[in-house]
Amino acid sequence: MELRHLRYFIAVAEEKSFNKAAARLYISQPPLSRQIKQLEEEIGVTLIDRENRPLKLTEAGEFFYDHAIQILKKSDDLRTMTIRKGNFDNSLSIGFVSSILYGILPRVISRFREVHPNIEVKLYELNSWQQTQALTEGKIDVSFGRLLFEDASIRRMVLREEDLVVAVPIEHPLSKEKRDSLSLIDLTNENLLLYPTAPRPSFIDYVLELFENRNLKANYFMEVRELHIALGLVAAGEGLTIVPKTLEHLRHQEITYIPFEEGILTSPIVMSVRHFDKSELLETLLDVTYQIYDEEGFIYKREKI
Known part of the structure; x- marks a missing residue:
């Protein structure tokens, strides 16, 4: 056959x-x-x-x-993927979700360029689902996302878990109470602004699953197109949203960021590559990521390409 x-x-x-x-x-x-x-x-x-x-x-x-x-x-x-591998020696194409761009990714890219100054680095903003498609289609070589998808041709590495925080309007009662922390049960009757709307599954589904896993329900939520719209609406007093901790410097004059109790709610930072891809460029990218993690004092489990 x-x-x-x-x-x-x-x-x-x-x-x-x-x-x-x-x-x-x-x-x-x-x-x-x-x-x-x-x-x-x-x-x-x-x-x-x-x-x-x-x-x-x-x-x-x-x-x-x-x-x-x-x-x-x-x-x-x-x-x-084989065609892409044949062109791998001169460039590195990286997919990323927007929230990770506010973390250490720019520093990772900068340090990678110091090690490989002759390699062209191309960056593509893609959500986690789009990253999987782009990897299997040979359009990118590596990606940084927040969701785990099963695909036999893709290897996922959870680099670390990042704390989630609640973005609250500065005039909201939860902000005025100067709460040190919140729990999900505090949010069940709040108007939540969840993102992105498409394509699915997305971070929306991850957040709703956090409620479901604790036998809770988000009773009032609205889906918005992207992260920045959610934060803009929070600043306007339209509701609350949940974001990774690395974003808590955004619109800080209009928004209070409150951590969850004991930091128990997290979002994974996932590095994805094609199975059996052992490129030196990928090894360097992972190494410089861990170098910066060590400098920042992050807790993580070391992976290997």
Whole structure:
């Protein structure tokens, strides 16, 4: 069984017609029919019910179609990732979520450039889901995000856990009370501004899961497009939001940032690379990240490329 057999079968399954599939594949219909018949003989089961018009997949055919799609995607991803690997010696493309840009990432990039001054560094703002797609498609080489997604071709490394804080309008009662800390139960009846709206899943889902894991519910929340809009609305007194601690210097004249009790609520900083990518450039990037962590006194678990 070859990849072309999978492509032929997928075309027939989606077009529900040998003639339409042949036109889509730019081949004639008789050879296509023979290829599908050979595929069925090799597997030993009937994949397509030819008695129906339009054609219909058998139960085994439905199963085979679902897996054929995945195999072809992995094959295409492998091709694009290999092409990207071949161009890896002259540049490094990095994806990041906006909240991490307010942390140490700029210092990491600056120090990386000191070590590799001849390497072109390209930066792309992408949410965690977009980063996964960009890695598998070979558009970036490494990413820094906050969500963990399962993908067989991607390796995730949790670099450290960053404390979350509550952004509260300066005139809000919780701010005027000068509270040292808050708990999630304090927020259940507050108007929460959660971000970003798309694509999902996103940090919104992570925050709502924090409530659910403690058998709590955020009774009033509004989804907004991005982090900066959420903070702008907080400054305007429209509600509260939850952000990583590294953002607590933003709009500090209009917003009070209150930590959670004992710092128990955190957001992971996740570095993602393609599996088996052992580039020296990635090793340097990880090393300088840990150097800065040590300088800042952060608690973390050291990983290796």
